[in-house]
Amino acid sequence: MSAPPAPALxxxxxxxxxxxxFHRNLATFAANRLAMASAVVVVLFVLMAVLAPFVxxxxxxxxxxxxxxxxxxxxxxxxxxxxxxxxALGRDILSRIIYGARISIFIGTAVILVATSIGIxxxxxxGYLRGWVDVVISRIVDILLGFPYLIFAIGLMAMMxxxxxxxxxxxxxxxxxxxxxxxxxETLVTRELEYVxxxxxxxxxxxxxxxxxxxxxxxxxxxxxxxxxxxxxxxLEASLSFLGLGVQPPTASWGSMVADGRAFxxxxxxxxxxxxLAILLLVLAINVASQxxxxxxxxxxxx
Amino acid sequence: MSAPLLxxxxxxxxxxxxxxxxxxxDGVDVSVHRGECLGIVxxxxxxxxxxxxxxxxxxxxxxxIEAGTILLDGCDLRGLTPKQxxxxxxxxxxMTMQDALTALNPALTVGEQIAEVFDAHDYxxxxxxxxxxxxxxxxxxxxxxxxxxxxxxxxxxxxxHEFSGGMRQRIxxxxxxxxxxxxxxxxxxxxxxxxxIQAQVLELITEIRARLGMSVVLITHDxxxxxxxxxxxxxMYAGQVIEEGPTAEVIAQPQHPYTRGLLASIPRPAxxxxxxxxIEGQVPDLIxxxxxxxxxxxxxxxxxxxxAPVAMRSAGPNRRVRCILSGEPVE
Numbered sequence: 001m002s003a004p005p006a007p008a009l010x011x012x013x014x015x016x017x018x019x020x021x022f023h024r025n026l027a028t029f030a031a032n033r034l035a036m037a038s039a040v041v042v043v044l045f046v047l048m049a050v051l052a053p054f055v056x057x058x059x060x061x062x063x064x065x066x067x068x069x070x071x072x073x074x075x076x077x078x079x080x081x082x083x084x085x086x087x088a089l090g091r092d093i094l095s096r097i098i099y100g101a102r103i104s105i106f107i108g109t110a111v112i113l114v115a116t117s118i119g120i121x122x123x124x125x126x127g128y129l130r131g132w133v134d135v136v137i138s139r140i141v142d143i144l145l146g147f148p149y150l151i152f153a154i155g156l157m158a159m160m161x162x163x164x165x166x167x168x169x170x171x172x173x174x175x176x177x178x179x180x181x182x183x184x185x186e187t188l189v190t191r192e193l194e195y196v197x198x199x200x201x202x203x204x205x206x207x208x209x210x211x212x213x214x215x216x217x218x219x220x221x222x223x224x225x226x227x228x229x230x231x232x233x234x235x236l237e238a239s240l241s242f243l244g245l246g247v248q249p250p251t252a253s254w255g256s257m258v259a260d261g262r263a264f265x266x267x268x269x270x271x272x273x274x275x276x277l278a279i280l281l282l283v284l285a286i287n288v289a290s291q292x293x294x295x296x297x298x299x300x301x302x303x
Numbered sequence: 304m305s306a307p308l309l310x311x312x313x314x315x316x317x318x319x320x321x322x323x324x325x326x327x328x329d330g331v332d333v334s335v336h337r338g339e340c341l342g343i344v345x346x347x348x349x350x351x352x353x354x355x356x357x358x359x360x361x362x363x364x365x366x367x368i369e370a371g372t373i374l375l376d377g378c379d380l381r382g383l384t385p386k387q388x389x390x391x392x393x394x395x396x397x398m399t400m401q402d403a404l405t406a407l408n409p410a411l412t413v414g415e416q417i418a419e420v421f422d423a424h425d426y427x428x429x430x431x432x433x434x435x436x437x438x439x440x441x442x443x444x445x446x447x448x449x450x451x452x453x454x455x456x457x458x459x460x461x462x463x464h465e466f467s468g469g470m471r472q473r474i475x476x477x478x479x480x481x482x483x484x485x486x487x488x489x490x491x492x493x494x495x496x497x498x499x500i501q502a503q504v505l506e507l508i509t510e511i512r513a514r515l516g517m518s519v520v521l522i523t524h525d526x527x528x529x530x531x532x533x534x535x536x537x538x539m540y541a542g543q544v545i546e547e548g549p550t551a552e553v554i555a556q557p558q559h560p561y562t563r564g565l566l567a568s569i570p571r572p573a574x575x576x577x578x579x580x581x582i583e584g585q586v587p588d589l590i591x592x593x594x595x596x597x598x599x600x601x602x603x604x605x606x607x608x609x610x611a612p613v614a615m616r617s618a619g620p621n622r623r624v625r626c627i628l629s630g631e632p633v634e
Binding site for chain 2: 197198212219
């Protein structure tokens with residue numbers, strides 16, 4: 001007879017690998033199939049934008065008057081080298097959509113990065129410092145929220161003139177209030193918790209408390225809101241471009257492509273429809289993915 | 304006797320509320336000597352936590368310190384700028400919070416949280432670079448070892464939720480002791496813990512106090528804890544100190560009816576089968592208190608003379624009591 005097995009209780013537990021709440025939430029997200037599929041679509045769009053020069057079959061700005069309004073490949077008169085057809089100047093629509101993704105995704109990301117950074121700082125200051133800082137920031141937020149977004153952006157674009165950086169500025173000017181409100185609300189809750197009090201009792205400075213104690217704990221809702229807002233910003237950019245206030249021709253942008261095809265939507269429906277579908281698909285994918293993020297990161301949606 | 308480490312005189316802290324001014328701490332004198340453990344006893348709302356929040360300069364709006372002097376090692380803490388006060392907190396006085404389960408930041412590893420204290424207060428470390436990081440890590444691991452957490456190096460990388468309640472309380476103590484403060488304020492260090500862990504944590508505090516020669520203020524509502532661990536005890540009621548003296552004497556011969564009531568309401572084996580005798584009535588509303596003895600309405604011995612303001616009276620060497628029935632008036 002061999003020796004009886006040692007009682008399990010006495011076996012020293014191997015130190016486990018540290019697992020943060022963040023990693024656990026990420027695993028929850030990965031288990032959500034629809035959200036994962038949407039995330040894959042978003043990643044594909046991003047890859048397409050980054051690799052545009054290698055993926056696009058043609059130069060997006062190359063005109064060919066013999067191919068004016070050439071239909072997509074599966075319709076009579078179409079050919080597979082111009083899979084989605086051509087626009088009124090004979091430019092390849094597929095290539096223009098691929099290059100247009102660069103504009104949409106770049107502007108969306110840039111606006112969200114700028115707006116979230118400003119929003120986090122303003123929200124932390126307003127929620128933690130309170131007093132006149134809070135009053136000033138909150139009133140500015142209220143005023144900005146009172147403006148209809150598109151009209152505000154149109155006004156700014158009219159003042160600053162069109163251009164890539166001006167669009168980013170015009171959208172970020174108003175977009176920061178969304179993360180700011182979220183951060184302020186979460187900060188108001190978090191600043192009363194014991195570990196913030198404990199940090200104060202240890203002589204931590206206000207900067208330290210705001211950035212090191214509070215910020216890591218409120219980051220999840222901020223990430224979720226930012227991704228949801230990204231879809232919104234992409235639609236706004238498309239709207240501005242549709243109105244002719246966005247990126248200037250000949251640079252391909254989905255909004256201006258939809259506008260280009262508007263005049264002959266009955267004779268050549270493909271000119272407007274495919275860029276419109278691209279907007280729809282990207283925005284939908286971002287929305288579903290961010291919904292999955294929220295379900296994974298918001299404790300209220302967990303069992 | 305040498306000058307006390309902490310000397311608080313006539314402290315008065317008030318909270319402006321919509322219903323009126325709440326005087327949470329009313330003329331409290333505290334002195335803590337070097338190497339001593341002072342127990343502060345009182346029920347919820349008696350002002351024991353607010354007194355020491357005032358000492359730390361951590362009273363939150365709408366509260367404010369209205370009067371009094373707070374001397375730490377002869378330095379007036381009320382006269383310091385916020386920046387100077389921050390340098391004192393954590394370095395000279397440290398505080399552990401009531402609830403160990405919520406007082407650690409869930410988003411940071413334990414190591415990061417201990418490192419913060421060294422980062423803020425320890426000037427003996429290398430200025431920057433990996434030498435500094437390594438020094439901080441070594442010191443942090445040493446602190447975890449000091450409070451009895453095994454395999455400290457690897458546990459530094461874990462998050463608070465991976466520790467049990469008792470372990471978290473130990474970590475809190477490790478953080479508080481990181482810079483070897485002269486005074487540790489332990490605000491109900493054991494309320495969130497079960498009894499066996501309570502005993503371990505208190506043993507730990509007592510042992511470290513002896514080893515580092517620091518002073519400890521133990522805020523609690525458990526007289527048993529005080530009896531076992533404190534040299535002196537101060538009983539608070541409705542924002543005032545009502546009795547003070549060496550622990551053994553106060554417990555053997557309580558002078559104030561409230562202290563007697565507190566001791567009588569502790570269940571003990573000798574009185575098995577008899578009902579516990581709680582103190583009747585409620586703590587008075589702290590808004591617009593009449594000048595009379597604060598314990599008047601609940602006191603079994605009250606008489607007309609108690610309706611006049613009652614001052615602290617001397618009741619033997621090192622003993623003071625706020626009751627007209629015992630002690631002698633101080634000149």
